[in-house]
Amino acid sequence: MAPPASPYPWLVTDVNTPIAGIPLLVATSIKITVMFGVVMLTVAYTTLAERRISAFIQDRLGPNRVGPFGLLQPIADGLKNLVKEEALPGTASKLYFMLGPMLAMGPALVLFAVIPFAAPLPTPWGVVDMIIADVPIGILYILALSSLGVYGIVIGGWASNNKYAFLGALRASAQMVSYEVALGLSVIVVLMLAGGVTLTEIVWRQQQLGLWFALPLSLGFILFVISAFAETNRLPFDMPEAESELITGFHTEYSAMKFSMFFIAEYAHMLTASALMATLFFGGWDLPGSWDDAFWYQGELIRGFDASGLPVAAAPAVWKTLLTFAGFAAKTGFFLLLYIWVRWTVPRFRYDQVMELGWKVMLPTALAYIMVVATTILVLDELGVSGLAHGLALTAVSAICTVAFVFFLDRGRIIKGAAARHHAVAPEPSAVERETMVGEGATIND
């Protein structure tokens, strides 16, 4: 294969060598700094988006006074929280009360390190991967560290020495442990189809398949989205801070910057979950077409394999990196929007419904779906089906599973609201009863 023409002809270095040594150190430091800034800014502006969109949904204006369209509102909020007086409850355990927000925010901010966010960038010093740390365990790193986020909530709620905060903490620990199981199991189908656990590998497999995994693994995607909503404590799963029941749950006693840290942690988790939905099921930074495909295969950056199975070298370019980053940002932004959209559309579950959904619906469905996908992949491999046909066959099987799942979950077949339960038990009122009810001034349709 002929190496592609170097975009930096004055350099002897082949464009397809990875960056190494001191330049690698510099590049990684830059990536860490920039991504940290991007994550924090996105978090800040997601809070503004949340307020503006909720206002739009409720036919209000929302914050629009600070700067044009209210764009400086997050900065004003941040400043306010920094200079505001911190309230420390007299009966709180001071050490744990301080530790809570730190334990919540720390894990939330390091999660983004293993998510690839653009195609590799060619530089005069070598090709820079657009991922902070491509650790060999990839998605497991995210699952492991996000499972530590619950400590902040639980310790904070417990240390507040307030019954509402405490109830919120208890709910948080039970809910997050429950949905972690479903979350992990819904990721397993992705790992089976991708044949690896690193996110770069998962993106590469989607590029090679020619299909984003949301199609061949549609039910896995639905299960992942539901579990991710529960893991991030967002409506309809915001049991730990259900305002109508627990004031604001685990952070009832927190004010100023400590409250802000819980807030940042929640939105950073949302951002990571959105980026994961985009990466696992919507190709990550991949854009339609094979022009942007890139993967390190035996030390070479390749775009794919030709008909005889030989690797084809990739041609990384700055414009490709920028375009794929825009694609990744758009996908992640869409899922952030979905989070906000769902929050202001769907009412909150009851606590027992959350637990029932987690253990009696999500877990068995995820297990059954793993079996179905594994069997399908095995049969397709035995039949020698590969490439796009493999993906399409899996899409058909998954579509049947998804339709069945949605059918059984719909309209109180498994989870019933209080009203539905009442209707199922209450017999049809007789004519005499109807008369009395009307006589008492009640309407039957109340």
Next chain:
Amino acid sequence: MPEILFFIFAAVAVGGAVGVVVSRSPVASLLFMVATLASTAGIFVLLEAHFLAAIQILVYAGAIMVLFLFVIMLLNLGHDYQRDIRGNVAMIIGFAVTGGIGGLLARQLGGGTAGLETNLGAGDAIDAALREYGAVGAIARPLFTDYVVAFELTGLLLLVAIVGAIALAKKAS
């Protein structure tokens, strides 16, 4: 650099383990335990056993310890600082066992690490497996080929434990 990190992780692991035993609040004990587990995971990473490290955090620190915390809080043990069953006899037995284990360790390490290194001669094979199958495959392959019977039996044992727990929790009626 790895040496410096190793000593940091080792110090936190040992310090956390001591903290688990000496702290009087169960919640503090639990947090020390999490610190110990996390730094052991860090040592696993230094040994390039990334998968073990992830599972250690995911299963022990992220799930089992959270359940412990849940139980401690549900029983409201968190604010109690009373001495429990640590009588003189328990203390003597505890010191004796600790001393015994310490003595064995000292005897083993006193002979230098030469013996350990020959035992770990399989390191090259592990490196090859890591290169070929990746961090997860290197562990999954032997588990599902050479040791599949033991592995499945362990799974069965856990299932029996779960069923037993439910049977115990259910009121006989």
